[in-house]
Amino acid sequence: EVMSKGTGQCKAVHVEEGNRVNAGDVLAELDQTELEAQARQARVTVRQQKTAFEIAERSLAEGIGAPVERDNTQFAYEQAQAMLEMHEAQLRHQVIRAPISGIVTNRILQAGMLVSPGMPAFTVVDPESYVLPISVPEKELSRLSEGQEARVRVDSIEGRELTARVRRINPSMDPLSGTVKVILDFDPADRAQLREAAFARVRLVMQTNSNTLVVPKDALIEENARTYLMVVERDEPKGEEAAEGGENAGEVFVARRIEVQKGLEDSNFIEILSGVDDNSKVVVMGQHTLKANALVTITTAAREIESRAGMSPDEALEAARRKSEEDRKRQEAAQSPS
Incomplete structure (x- = not known):
């Protein structure tokens, strides 16, 4: 001032x-x-x-x-x-x-x-002096260190996540909130886009693993404190068995429900430690209504769009998303106690 x-x-x-x-x-x-x-x-x-x-x-x-x-x-x-x-x-x-x-x-x-x-x-x-103070719970203090990476989303910058790092960790704790004040510093290239007193959402990167297997978090099926993924494996159809997925079925697969062990996660993806490998074909949409051992075919977005006469590509994709969301909600309602 x-x-x-x-x-x-x-x-x-x-x-x-x-x-x-x-x-x-x-x-x-x-x-x-x-x-x-x-x-x-x-x-x-x-x-x-x-x-x-x-x-x-x-x-x-x-x-x-x-x-x-x-x-x-x-x-x-x-x-x-x-x-x-x-x-x-x-x-x-x-x-x-x-x-x-x-x-x-x-x-x-x-x-x-x-x-x-x-x-x-x-x-x-001075934009070069912009820093972001955050409050971190005391229990996480042992996992923090100066230079640690953080991912920041600012409301005024849509569609982009900024990179920040821990500059300073306050040695004292707030006795009322049980938190520690931590100062984050931004990369020089990002400071020019920031605004004073802007609201930000922060994700601290506590640990990173390289060469690991990850899947979208939405693909998980959580039941009775256990975690599953629905995968499809090759299967030879017998006789005149129809495959779930339409008349134009190609190569036939069978759905398998596999229990997996979770690892690290962020806002969109989660690490899978065991249960599937990087060659597994994971179902990421409609998995909540797909039954184990059901026969399926793998199609493409173009084929699905063609099968929906009169729909534009965007309309067909949106219809598929809505159906998947409705199926998921019905599945959750059926599993919830009355």
């Missing part, structure tokens, strides 16, 4: 909110008329006292002056210099300058306002 050090009427404001400024740029000017007159008078006094001091020094050197007279004129000269410096400092305070380079986020001053020392005039924020 930029405070005024001067006093008087605001004569001009040179910036608006949103303007980018450099350190030292003039933001506003206060009336300087009276102070300029005082400064001019002080300069005259300095010249007069300097002349008197020089005369006293020459007189003392020639033996016709007294030391006390030289000392008095020297004191008067130095006092006049101090007064001039004070008036010049007051004049400088009549010009409000940006203390740092950044963006003007708040302009309080208006032309014609009466200003006094200490009055807030502007707010200038």
